[in-house]
Amino acid sequence: MATTIVMPQLSPTMEEGVLLKWTKKVGDKINPGDVIAEVETDKANMDFTLEDEGTLLELLVKEGDTVKLGAPVAILGEPGEVAATATPGVRLPLPLAGEGRGEGGAPTEIKPEVTTKIERTTAQAEDTGRVRSSPLARKIAAERGVDLRSVAGSGPGGRIVQRDVVSVPLGSRRDNSADAVKEVSVAVPVAAQPSPLPSPASGRGGEGDQKIPLSLMRKTIARRLVEAKTTIPHFYLTMEADAEPLWAFHRQIKAATDEKITLNDLCIKALAVALARVPAANSSWSADGLLRYGRVDIGVAVSVEDGLITPVVRNAHLKSIGAIARETRDLVVRARARKLKPEEFSGGTFSISNMGMYGVREFSAIINPPEAGILAIGAIDKRATVITDGASETIAIRRRMNLTLSCDHRVIDGALGAELLREIVRVIEKPIGMVL
Amino acid sequence: MTLRQAQGGSGDKYDLAVIGSGPGGYVAAIRGAQLGMKVAVIERAELGGICGNWGCIPTKALLRSAEVLDQLHHLDELGLRADNIGFDFARVIARSRAVAAQQAKGIAFLFKKNKIDHLAGTARLAPPRTLLVDGKEVAAKRVVIATGARPKGLPGISHDGDRVLSYREAMILPERPASLVIIGAGAIGVEFAYFYAALGTKVVIVEALPRLLPVEDEEVSEALTRSFVKRGIEVITGFGVERIDTSPSGVEVIIARQGADRRTLAADRALLAVGVRGNVEDLGLEAIGVKLERGFIVADRTHYRTSVDGIHAIGDVIGPPLLAHKASAEAIACVERIAGVKDVHAVDYTTIPGCTYCRPEVASVGLTERQARESGREVKVGRFPWRASGKARTAGETEGFVKVILDAKHGELLGAHLIGGAATELIGELGLARSGELTADEILGTVHAHPTFAEAIKSAVEDAYGEAIDQ
Ligand SMILES: Cc1cc2nc3c(=O)[nH]c(=O)nc-3n(C[C@H](O)[C@H](O)[C@H](O)COP(=O)(O)OP(=O)(O)OC[C@H]3O[C@@H](n4cnc5c(N)ncnc54)[C@H](O)[C@@H]3O)c2cc1C
Numbered sequence: 001m002a003t004t005i006v007m008p009q010l011s012p013t014m015e016e017g018v019l020l021k022w023t024k025k026v027g028d029k030i031n032p033g034d035v036i037a038e039v040e041t042d043k044a045n046m047d048f049t050l051e052d053e054g055t056l057l058e059l060l061v062k063e064g065d066t067v068k069l070g071a072p073v074a075i076l077g078e079p080g081e082v083a084a085t086a087t088p089g090v091r092l093p094l095p096l097a098g099e100g101r102g103e104g105g106a107p108t109e110i111k112p113e114v115t116t117k118i119e120r121t122t123a124q125a126e127d128t129g130r131v132r133s134s135p136l137a138r139k140i141a142a143e144r145g146v147d148l149r150s151v152a153g154s155g156p157g158g159r160i161v162q163r164d165v166v167s168v169p170l171g172s173r174r175d176n177s178a179d180a181v182k183e184v185s186v187a188v189p190v191a192a193q194p195s196p197l198p199s200p201a202s203g204r205g206g207e208g209d210q211k212i213p214l215s216l217m218r219k220t221i222a223r224r225l226v227e228a229k230t231t232i233p234h235f236y237l238t239m240e241a242d243a244e245p246l247w248a249f250h251r252q253i254k255a256a257t258d259e260k261i262t263l264n265d266l267c268i269k270a271l272a273v274a275l276a277r278v279p280a281a282n283s284s285w286s287a288d289g290l291l292r293y294g295r296v297d298i299g300v301a302v303s304v305e306d307g308l309i310t311p312v313v314r315n316a317h318l319k320s321i322g323a324i325a326r327e328t329r330d331l332v333v334r335a336r337a338r339k340l341k342p343e344e345f346s347g348g349t350f351s352i353s354n355m356g357m358y359g360v361r362e363f364s365a366i367i368n369p370p371e372a373g374i375l376a377i378g379a380i381d382k383r384a385t386v387i388t389d390g391a392s393e394t395i396a397i398r399r400r401m402n403l404t405l406s407c408d409h410r411v412i413d414g415a416l417g418a419e420l421l422r423e424i425v426r427v428i429e430k431p432i433g434m435v436l
Numbered sequence: 437m438t439l440r441q442a443q444g445g446s447g448d449k450y451d452l453a454v455i456g457s458g459p460g461g462y463v464a465a466i467r468g469a470q471l472g473m474k475v476a477v478i479e480r481a482e483l484g485g486i487c488g489n490w491g492c493i494p495t496k497a498l499l500r501s502a503e504v505l506d507q508l509h510h511l512d513e514l515g516l517r518a519d520n521i522g523f524d525f526a527r528v529i530a531r532s533r534a535v536a537a538q539q540a541k542g543i544a545f546l547f548k549k550n551k552i553d554h555l556a557g558t559a560r561l562a563p564p565r566t567l568l569v570d571g572k573e574v575a576a577k578r579v580v581i582a583t584g585a586r587p588k589g590l591p592g593i594s595h596d597g598d599r600v601l602s603y604r605e606a607m608i609l610p611e612r613p614a615s616l617v618i619i620g621a622g623a624i625g626v627e628f629a630y631f632y633a634a635l636g637t638k639v640v641i642v643e644a645l646p647r648l649l650p651v652e653d654e655e656v657s658e659a660l661t662r663s664f665v666k667r668g669i670e671v672i673t674g675f676g677v678e679r680i681d682t683s684p685s686g687v688e689v690i691i692a693r694q695g696a697d698r699r700t701l702a703a704d705r706a707l708l709a710v711g712v713r714g715n716v717e718d719l720g721l722e723a724i725g726v727k728l729e730r731g732f733i734v735a736d737r738t739h740y741r742t743s744v745d746g747i748h749a750i751g752d753v754i755g756p757p758l759l760a761h762k763a764s765a766e767a768i769a770c771v772e773r774i775a776g777v778k779d780v781h782a783v784d785y786t787t788i789p790g791c792t793y794c795r796p797e798v799a800s801v802g803l804t805e806r807q808a809r810e811s812g813r814e815v816k817v818g819r820f821p822w823r824a825s826g827k828a829r830t831a832g833e834t835e836g837f838v839k840v841i842l843d844a845k846h847g848e849l850l851g852a853h854l855i856g857g858a859a860t861e862l863i864g865e866l867g868l869a870r871s872g873e874l875t876a877d878e879i880l881g882t883v884h885a886h887p888t889f890a891e892a893i894k895s896a897v898e899d900a901y902g903e904a905i906d907q
Contacts, residue, residue, distance in 0.1 A: 134872060134873030134874070135872075135873060135874050135875050135877065135878050136846055136848050136873035136874070136875050137873060139846045139847070139875060140846060143845075143846075156779065156781055157779065161873055162848075162873055287811070287812050
């Protein structure tokens with residue numbers, strides 16, 4: 001029986017994808033796991049893998065076409081079968097959804113001839129603009145500003161239900177399996193947040209004003225940040241650190257190796273080391289309990305064209321500075337090329353955002369849920385500083401830097417936040433701790 | 437031939453072998469046949485399992501007799517009169533058996549219609565993966581275990597089939613006991629309490645937990661207790677059973693509250709209804725490596741796979757909730773997964789209704805008020821008593837209420853608890869609301885016919901929002 005293959009959801013937030021390239025052609029035999037095309041999503045270029053078996057009977061879209069999620073792209077069947085008999089849209093492969101297809105691998109697998117009578121659900125809502133969703137899902141979506149057209153439904157017949165709209169509860173989505181990734185992680189400095197009020201929408205706009213269409217990434221950033229800033233009780237702590245030791249340490253490293261290691265890499269390491277020493281702060285909130293992580297995975301905010309993304313450096317507390325630098329560099333390059341895989345920008349336990357290179361002295365960042373904190377790094381600059389040496393006090397010119405920690409008060413109380421921040425400052429002021 | 441060898445080649449073998457023919461097993465078999473599989477069902481007793489033969493069906497037949505008798509006793513309220521109201525206990529029992537037998541026949545017919553082979557006998561699994569029926573090998577690619585459960589006793593106290601009964605003997609007694617002590621106030625204990633009390637038996641029901649139907653909402657338990665006490669049933673909660681002494685003429689049940697306040701209850705017989713345990717013994721499970729936990733088979737709740745490839749398990753034998761419709765729902769999901777059906781509706785364990793068919797009937801779905809509050813949500817609770825319902829008053833059934841628990845934010849129906857009225861029928865609307873994720877708005881926006889029992893659901897939701905019209 002011929003089947004219509006539809007555009008799958010290849011990134012957690014994708015609504016449509018550009019079919020960049022067909023890697024199989026009409027008449028090719030397809031085995032489960034074969035890549036049939038390359039697709040550009042809102043996040044990255046992804047392989048489009050089929051879990052079905054058959055022969056490609058027809059390609060319905062051209063390379064370069066933009067295709068809505070769930071819209072037909074090809075027809076798969078038996079050689080010689082007439083493509084027109086394909087059952088419409090019965091297959092929506094969802095590589096991100098939890099249920100694997102079928103019962104792969106069991107030695108006693110049976111594959112009875114499955115006839116049309118078991119294709120019991122009605123066709124996926126074809127692209128008529130109507131989205132099938134439950135009343136509860138619609139209410140929650142309206143409340144959170146979620147565009148239902150961007151959500152893949154997991155209910156009967158692809159209906160969108162509550163669990164599809166509610167991003168997996170804070171704290172419980174931390175396992176690294178791809179299926180737990182429902183939302184894109186975006187951490188962003190407050191300054192970059194689109195101001196929600198007052199809205200210019202009612203006005204027509206003055207002469208010379210221009211309306212820029214919202215990209216998928218922009219919409220996601222807006223939604224995620226509104227959710228984070230309105231649901232997480234943020235509070236902020238700032239400390240000033242003596243940056244001279246870090247500066248000197250950085251110069252030493254530079255002199256000792258050809259490898260490009262940035263101050264930012266050192267800050268990632270410092271945060272990771274401090275979190276390993278104050279494990280209570282490395283936790284997430286969830287209604288049924290705080291989740292204290294056994295790993296320290298640092299999300300690094302990276303600005304990309306038209307937005308931001310936070311790739312994750314895993315187990316940064318255990319990695320050498322060189323390894324962190326290499327990994328971060330690679331992640332940043334691929335983030336800007338939109339080549340990150342979903343698992344590379346999700347599942348962090350704490351984040352860091354650095355605006356020092358823009359000359360920003362101090363800022364407060366928005367937490368990237370379900371993490372419980374983010375460290376904002378300001379510029380290192382020379383300041384007049386009171387140096388106390390026994391009874392004598394002098395004013396000297398020293399390099400200093402401001403560090404601001406944003407904390408989720410449900411997880412981190414003031415004292416714990418201060419303890420973590422003090423520990424970060426301690427590592428930065430005694431950077432030898434990063435290599436011990 | 438072993439399961440493994442059965443793969444591939446053709447010949448006289450089954451795609452699916454189902455052990456047990458209860459609401460888990462027979463539904464699995466029929467769904468498999470509908471999907472094109474060659475199916476065998478191995479059953480050592482009557483077709484239909486506990487549900488059809490010793491559970492749901494025969495007890496509901498008994499309860500129907502009790503309920504009608506009950507109504508006859510209240511005829512004068514309706515302006516009616518009947519003389520010589522009475523019953524013939526043996527015929528009440530015989531009718532229940534006849535209804536059960538019909539159920540078994542119906543399943544035999546369905547098997548024939550779906551070309552399912554019924555292999556009468558006892559199934560066993562042997563290493564490496566061989567299925568034996570009364571010692572003879574049967575080749576099957578997949579096995580679904582649906583062997584159900586059987587009554588369990590208490591430490592040091594077990595059934596003797598004569599004075600200390602299980603539900604099985606309690607539904608086929610040769611004569612009505614003049615007095616009965618029921619131990620355990622779950623659905624089974626409560627149903628038998630109602631049944632025998634309606635027939636004039638002096639019933640005492642003892643529950644170790646603080647209330648009747650401990651899994652139900654507390655208000656429901658309270659209302660049921662009031663009703664039972666009014667009927668003359670003695671309700672003793674918070675008491676455990678220490679010992680049962682039997683003699684040829686009766687029993688003495690010694691109960692105590694945490695070792696103190698010891699009391700002795702004397703009666704003709706005792707019914708021990710303190711729960712069930714999975715039928716996991718003598719199946720050869722350990723030998724082939726199927727994992728067990730607390731007396732039930734370990735199986736996941738999407739594919740119902742056991743720890744051994746190709747062997748699945750569903751129904752009572754994988755643990756609570758021990759309900760026929762839960763077993764059947766698992767059967768469908770399990771077999772559809774095996775067949776590779778797309779869009780399998782996974783069983784949503786938060787929408788499984790629970791019903792108790794005593795009078796007043798009890799039915800519920802979702803969270804109790806306490807569970808909802810403990811989940812940390814803000815909730816709205818709405819109630820509608822049957823005495824405010826026009827339909828209930830015309831029917832003369834004004835005991836009990838409808839209670840709904842809604843999430844304050846979105847109006848999601850978190851739970852519903854009904855006692856009285858047509859509770860066990862009405863729970864369907866509430867289950868649909870939960871599984872369809874309908875909110876208070878959709879229930880309020882549905883015009884309910886008047887006068888019906890069902891309109892009380894809408895009234896209860898109105899009450900949650902302080903908009904009740906009829907209250
Ligand atoms: C008194 C009573 C009243 C009940 N009332 C209700 C009710 O109103 N509503 C409700 O939902 N539930 C009720 N239940 C529970 C319901 O009966 C069970 O949940 C249901 O029967 C479970 O179905 P099942 O298919 O898992 O197993 P069962 O119905 O127990 O069937 C298992 C079958 O497997 C067979 N079997 C076991 N081992 C082997 C073997 N080795 N070889 C071959 N055959 C084997 C048994 O003979 C049996 O027929 C009641 C139970 C009782 C006891």
